[in-house]
Each structure stands twice: as structure tokens, then as C-alpha cells.
Amino acid sequence: MQFRQQALSKLQSPEEIDLPVRYARPRGGLVLAVTVLAMLVGAGWAVTGTVSSTVAAPGILTHAQGSYVLQSPVAGQVTDVLAEEGQRVAADAPLLKVRTAQGSVVVRTIAAGRVTTLVAAIGSVVTTGADVAAVERFDSADDPLTAVLYVPADSGSGVPVGASVDLTVQSVPTQQYGVLRGRVESVGRTAQTRQRISGFLGSSQLGEQFSKAGQPVAVVVRLERSSHTKSGYLWSSSDGPPFAVGSMTLATGSIHLAEQHPIDWLLP
Numbered sequence: 001m002q003f004r005q006q007a008l009s010k011l012q013s014p015e016e017i018d019l020p021v022r023y024a025r026p027r028g029g030l031v032l033a034v035t036v037l038a039m040l041v042g043a044g045w046a047v048t049g050t051v052s053s054t055v056a057a058p059g060i061l062t063h064a065q066g067s068y069v070l071q072s073p074v075a076g077q078v079t080d081v082l083a084e085e086g087q088r089v090a091a092d093a094p095l096l097k098v099r100t101a102q103g104s105v106v107v108r109t110i111a112a113g114r115v116t117t118l119v120a121a122i123g124s125v126v127t128t129g130a131d132v133a134a135v136e137r138f139d140s141a142d143d144p145l146t147a148v149l150y151v152p153a154d155s156g157s158g159v160p161v162g163a164s165v166d167l168t169v170q171s172v173p174t175q176q177y178g179v180l181r182g183r184v185e186s187v188g189r190t191a192q193t194r195q196r197i198s199g200f201l202g203s204s205q206l207g208e209q210f211s212k213a214g215q216p217v218a219v220v221v222r223l224e225r226s227s228h229t230k231s232g233y234l235w236s237s238s239d240g241p242p243f244a245v246g247s248m249t250l251a252t253g254s255i256h257l258a259e260q261h262p263i264d265w266l267l268p
Helices: 002-012 026-048 194-201 204-211
Strands: 054-062 067-071 076-081 094-100 103-108 113-118 131-137 146-152 164-169 180-187 216-223 249-256
Touching: 054 164, 054 204, 054 216, 067 194, 094 131, 146 164, 146 180, 146 249, 164 216, 180 249, 194 204, 216 249
Parallel strands: none
Antiparallel strands: 054 146, 054 249, 067 131, 076 094, 094 103, 113 131, 146 216, 164 180, 164 249, 180 216
């Protein structure tokens, strides 16, 4: 009882009335202020700031008309090859001579362009409908190159026409000469099958390569021209490579999508 009365008397003592009461430590208040400030800054950035995303896709430099595969109309043995890989040919130009039981038959091109692949060789035996060559279509050597990128189908719908594209070209050292500049010219509406890609590029191997992860969407990229570079196209470096870039060269494109405000991701 003695201790209880002492405690009660101490509580009733007016000696402690004038002492200040500490509700929070100064350090805790500072942390609270910094947290509130960070939230305000983050909210402002979410409304006024922008974020740019990219889509990467494999592709190839080619001419807009694509290629075609030339097939033998007869069965027989190849006795002469009248063109070479890389050679420009006119429409209806002789390409091969095939000896059949009925005599010699000349296999001719369908349209003008450049021979990219010669499958048949002198002495080889071909069957009717067998692939003997691939020809890239173009009317003039001055026809500009385009890039065709094969974008995954689930990302194709988000690619806007006019978007800027950076192209890493396989035959050009990126660290030394930079990337090739371009802009999206068109986006395919339907997914591309392996057969369709093979037909356009004139290569079953490329068709399989570009469709191995599923049927992609074809995105055509117009290359930016420049009169100050050897290649005739605009690069991220001032001069670009000191040589021309040829068609049917593999490339990887980085497509810059439209910028968005971060708050758009939270809104329906």
C-alpha cells in the first residue's frame, strides 16, 4: 500500500505539468516529409513524363518486289548454265539448258532482276518442278532497298506507320559505323506463313528462319536516304560504312513505338 500511495502522489504532483510532451521524433518527421515529396514527384512524372518502348525483330534488306523461285519445266540433265549468282538478268533471259529425251530445253527467267541463288549445276539431274534458281525482282540497279522485318504477331498490332527504326546490319560493324536509319512504311494485316515468306524471299531456308518462333507479321521499313554516305543511306554515324550495302543482307530492327505517359498504363 505504501508504494501505491507514493505512485499516486507522484502522478498528482504538479511538478511535471510544464514539461513539453514529445509526440514524434524529428527523424521520423523527416522521413515522412521525404516520402510525401517523392510521391508528389512520382505522380507529376506519371502525368507529364513520357516513356518510349521498342520492339526488336529480325529481318532482311531487299527490294520491294521481293524474289521468285525458278523451277524447271522439264525433267532431264543440265548441260549448260548461262548465268552466275549475283548477275543481273532481263525478263525471259536464258538461265539453263536441260537435255531431255525430246531434245534440249532452255529454262528462262520470269521477270527481270538479280540471280541470288543457283541450285542447278552442269551435269546435275533435275525433275519437273524442281527449284533451279532464285531471282530477286527489280527494274533498275538504282531501285532503293527496303527492310522487311518479321515481327511477332502479338506485337505487330502495336507498330505504328511512320515509327522510327534502327537497323543493325549483319555485314556492317555497328561499333564502327553505327546503325541504319529507317521508318515504318507499312504493317502487314495478316500473319505470314513459312511458305509465303519463302516465296517472297525466294528461299525456303529464310522462310523457316523467320517463322521458327511462330507466324510473324511483315513490317516494311523505308530506309532514309543520304547523299553524304557511300551507301546512299542515313546512318547513326556521320559517314556510315565506306561501301555499298547489298540486298538479301540480314539485319535486326529496333522499332521505336509511340511514347506514352506512365499514367496511361494504370488507366483502362
